[in-house]
Amino acid sequence: MKKREVPASVKDERLVKKRRNQMIKGAITLFKQKGFHQTTTREIARASGFSIGTLYEYIRKKEDVLYLVCDRIYDEVRDRMEQAIDTRQGDLNSLKLAIAYYFKVVDELQDEVLVMYQEAKSLGKDSLPYVLNKELQMVAMFENILKRCVGNGVFHLNEREIQLFAHNIFVLGQMWGFRRWALKKLYTLEEYIEIQTKLLLEGIMKRT
Amino acid sequence: MKKREVPASVKDERLVKKRRNQMIKGAITLFKQKGFHQTTTREIARASGFSIGTLYEYIRKKEDVLYLVCDRIYDEVRDRMEQAIDTRQGDLNSLKLAIAYYFKVVDELQDEVLVMYQEAKSLGKDSLPYVLNKELQMVAMFENILKRCVGNGVFHLNEREIQLFAHNIFVLGQMWGFRRWALKKLYTLEEYIEIQTKLLLEGIMKRT
DNA sequence: ATTTAATGAACGAGCGTTCGCTCGATATTG
DNA sequence: CAATATCGAGCGAACGCTCGTTCATTAAAT
Numbered sequence: 001m002k003k004r005e006v007p008a009s010v011k012d013e014r015l016v017k018k019r020r021n022q023m024i025k026g027a028i029t030l031f032k033q034k035g036f037h038q039t040t041t042r043e044i045a046r047a048s049g050f051s052i053g054t055l056y057e058y059i060r061k062k063e064d065v066l067y068l069v070c071d072r073i074y075d076e077v078r079d080r081m082e083q084a085i086d087t088r089q090g091d092l093n094s095l096k097l098a099i100a101y102y103f104k105v106v107d108e109l110q111d112e113v114l115v116m117y118q119e120a121k122s123l124g125k126d127s128l129p130y131v132l133n134k135e136l137q138m139v140a141m142f143e144n145i146l147k148r149c150v151g152n153g154v155f156h157l158n159e160r161e162i163q164l165f166a167h168n169i170f171v172l173g174q175m176w177g178f179r180r181w182a183l184k185k186l187y188t189l190e191e192y193i194e195i196q197t198k199l200l201l202e203g204i205m206k207r208t
Numbered sequence: 209m210k211k212r213e214v215p216a217s218v219k220d221e222r223l224v225k226k227r228r229n230q231m232i233k234g235a236i237t238l239f240k241q242k243g244f245h246q247t248t249t250r251e252i253a254r255a256s257g258f259s260i261g262t263l264y265e266y267i268r269k270k271e272d273v274l275y276l277v278c279d280r281i282y283d284e285v286r287d288r289m290e291q292a293i294d295t296r297q298g299d300l301n302s303l304k305l306a307i308a309y310y311f312k313v314v315d316e317l318q319d320e321v322l323v324m325y326q327e328a329k330s331l332g333k334d335s336l337p338y339v340l341n342k343e344l345q346m347v348a349m350f351e352n353i354l355k356r357c358v359g360n361g362v363f364h365l366n367e368r369e370i371q372l373f374a375h376n377i378f379v380l381g382q383m384w385g386f387r388r389w390a391l392k393k394l395y396t397l398e399e400y401i402e403i404q405t406k407l408l409l410e411g412i413m414k415r416t
Numbered sequence: 417a418t419t420t421a422a423t424g425a426a427c428g429a430g431c432g433t434t435c436g437c438t439c440g441a442t443a444t445t446g
Numbered sequence: 447c448a449a450t451a452t453c454g455a456g457c458g459a460a461c462g463c464t465c466g467t468t469c470a471t472t473a474a475a476t
Contacts, residue, residue, distance in 0.1 A: 015455085035329070037245045041432060053435085053457045062432065118329055121243070132389060139390075163394055164403050167387065168380060175379050181340060182347075186371055195372050203410040223421085249466055261423045261469085270466065 032111040036119040074134040090148025142166035230256040240319040244327040282342040298356025321385040350374035
């Protein structure tokens with residue numbers, strides 16, 4: 001006679017969405033400040049604008065909040081990317097623009113990206129692969145652009161080089177987020193984009 | 209009337225070192241498995257081979273253990289690097305060797321590096337800068353090699369490009385550690401070193 | 417005998433989670 | 447149109463437990 005087994009499906013969908021959004025927004029604020037582990041469920045409830053009891057009407061475990069947060073952040077990043085990046089063009093310029101735009105997104109969502117990076121590991125065995133897969137999807141966006149470029153003869157890379165290069169772009173973008181303690185002292189975002197693009201595309205050899 | 213204020217200075221230096229080493233060794237094992245937050249002080253004590261009471265004879269707070277662990281891991285990585293890398297030569301080959309060796313060290317100390325990466329943020333306001341500084345020292349090793357190369361006319365990079373490139377090498381090394389879930393499916397360590405070196409040095413433009 | 421090292425039971429703050437209750441809104445009845 | 451019954455979102459005190467930390471006691475060393 002489990003009383004509260006599937007509360008969500010019974011409740012009004014609109015309300016559930018609204019409450020979840022409140023939760024995610026409040027939780028992200030807190031996680032940015034103190035991280036997942038240091039944040040208590042009571043704090044999340046308070047920041048969401050309702051009580052601890054109500055919080056548990058919409059989740060089963062504290063970890064569920066983390067999952068919702070990570071999910072949302074990935075969607076946010078991916079949406080912004082898809083909105084602005086053209087993966088079909090396949091010329092050098094659209095690659096440069098994609099890199100620049102991605103770096104800017106990472107910069108805008110610095111805290112969010114940092115949160116995800118530092119806390120994703122705390123996700124359970126089920127949620128983690130789901131989230132990591134979302135990351136691979138984003139790497140695949142760069143892979144696609146690169147493939148088009150190779151197809152158009154802009155440069156030559158084999159399949160495995162493309163994959164690694166896409167990972168590099170992705171990670172060096174994140175680097176702007178998780179190493180800002182060192183990088184912000186040295187570069188503005190624009191400088192970072194410029195130099196990084198140059199290093200990525202031209203390498204260091206044979207330059208005038 | 210603080211009784212146990214400075215226990216270390218009173219106790220036998222040899223013993224303190226020995227106990228600390230036991231602690232670090234035990235703690236690293238546990239942190240690798242479960243992370244810092246999920247690891248209990250009692251577990252650390254047990255893994256170190258003594259009791260919870262004894263543990264607190266050699267530290268004041270749980271966080272102290274994390275500090276000791278991070279400190280040790282950095283020293284370990286740096287020692288191995290210094291032991292094998294020649295920063296004075298300044299030719300292309302010694303740069304390649306340095307990259308390859310660094311990547312190998314990251315591979316050997318995968319778990320340790322991962323631990324540090326994921327847990328360093330839990331360090332207090334005092335210890336964190338100290339640890340981050342150790343990281344900058346390692347980046348500086350690559351900067352030195354690069355400077356020598358530039359000095360020898362191997363390639364041309366300005367000061368800021370050198371700094372960023374050094375960060376890139378450092379982070380792309382760590383990438384092998386913290387993105388192994390994706391990368392190990394695609395590359396062996398040797399392949400990773402080879403392709404990454406090529407991409408770093410030659411870039412992607414103008415290749416035959 | 418005195419000092420130093422080691423111990424682990426005891427403490428208590430803080431945590432995630434639960435569940436009996438409230439109370440306004442809605443539906444039903446007379 | 448009341449009067450009444452039903453519903454369920456919202457609530458927060460209370461529970462059970464974990465964990466970091468302490469300290470009185472014992473054992474070992476000098």
